[in-house]
Amino acid sequence: xVEPFDEIxxxxxxxxxxxxxxxxxxxxxxxxxxxxxxxxxxxxxxGAHIETLSKAGYVAVEKAFVAKRPQTTVIQTSAGRAxxxxxxxxxxxxxxxxxxx
Amino acid sequence: MILQSKEAASALDExxxxxxxxxxxxxxxxxxxxxxxxGVLVFIGYLVTFFAPRHSFYAWIAVYVLGVAGxxxxxxxxxxxxxxxxxxxxxxxxxxxxxxxxxxxxxxLGDFAPRALSAFWPIYFMLPFAIVGLWAARAFVFIGVSxxxxxxxxxFFAGPWFNLWMAFVNGGGLLLAGLWMRRA
Numbered sequence: 001x002v003e004p005f006d007e008i009x010x011x012x013x014x015x016x017x018x019x020x021x022x023x024x025x026x027x028x029x030x031x032x033x034x035x036x037x038x039x040x041x042x043x044x045x046x047g048a049h050i051e052t053l054s055k056a057g058y059v060a061v062e063k064a065f066v067a068k069r070p071q072t073t074v075i076q077t078s079a080g081r082a083x084x085x086x087x088x089x090x091x092x093x094x095x096x097x098x099x100x101x
Numbered sequence: 102m103i104l105q106s107k108e109a110a111s112a113l114d115e116x117x118x119x120x121x122x123x124x125x126x127x128x129x130x131x132x133x134x135x136x137x138x139x140g141v142l143v144f145i146g147y148l149v150t151f152f153a154p155r156h157s158f159y160a161w162i163a164v165y166v167l168g169v170a171g172x173x174x175x176x177x178x179x180x181x182x183x184x185x186x187x188x189x190x191x192x193x194x195x196x197x198x199x200x201x202x203x204x205x206x207x208x209x210l211g212d213f214a215p216r217a218l219s220a221f222w223p224i225y226f227m228l229p230f231a232i233v234g235l236w237a238a239r240a241f242v243f244i245g246v247s248x249x250x251x252x253x254x255x256x257f258f259a260g261p262w263f264n265l266w267m268a269f270v271n272g273g274g275l276l277l278a279g280l281w282m283r284r285a
Contacts, residue, residue, distance in 0.1 A: 010112070019116040023123035030123075038122055088116065091109040098106030 021076035029075030129282035136279030144272025151264035220256040223271045
């Protein structure tokens with residue numbers, strides 16, 4: 001049986017955010033500006049979706065000053081990694097079922 | 102919400118595309134510091150060879166020692182590898198094998214004139230760089246082949262300006278490539 005998929009992750013921009021963070025080594029985040037260029041999002045849009053993912057416990061946001069400049073880093077939590085892995089498995093399952101008939 | 106297989110396939114494609122981009126950006130980020138380091142060192146090495154050829158031997162020994170030590174240090178302090186902040190013996194071994202073979206060719210097996218030596222090292226350096234690029238990142242192939250071609254052009258056509266040409270082509274090329282990769 002196909003489990004209900006994750007509505008939070010499935011939204012296109014959030015999916016891109018989670019995919020980008022998932023490709024990083026564990027416990028290593030991406031800077032906000034880097035994430036913005038990788039996902040092709042605008043500042044406001046990206047901020048809003050990171051907030052949603054953060055509320056779900058899928059990402060953690062760290063703010064720091066680097067060379068006197070504010071720097072925001074987004075890190076995927078272990079719960080986020082697990083949820084993303086489940087979501088990818090669900091997507092594959094849907095395709096396998098369709099191909100299997 | 103029920104997802105169709107077409108949507109699922111499209112989502113997986115999206116994930117693959119982003120993952121590839123991130124992996125490539127990690128490779129670029131890691132390579133950029135080493136490229137900048139080698140670019141600066143090689144630039145200085147060629148300038149010394151051009152302006153003070155008598156000191157070039159010691160200058161190049163210093164370039165190689167600092168380059169290898171710096172590359173190993175960059176590997177150790179690589180901020181992306183927070184989990185594994187240990188000494189990378191494989192990197193040091195690879196560099197020692199690489200330079201060992203280079204010196205074996207130039208000092209023992211071959212009879213290289215100074216000009217040929219100045220052309221050999223950048224071509225030898227860029228060859229594995231370009232080959233690795235076929236798997237790691239296409240930009241490496243472009244940078245490697247460009248430096249090799251420009252080196253050969255300088256070797257045949259730059260006349261007495263060859264080492265100055267190499268300072269900008271090889272040193273400057275690596276430096277610019279490293280700076281570009283930091284932004285890519």
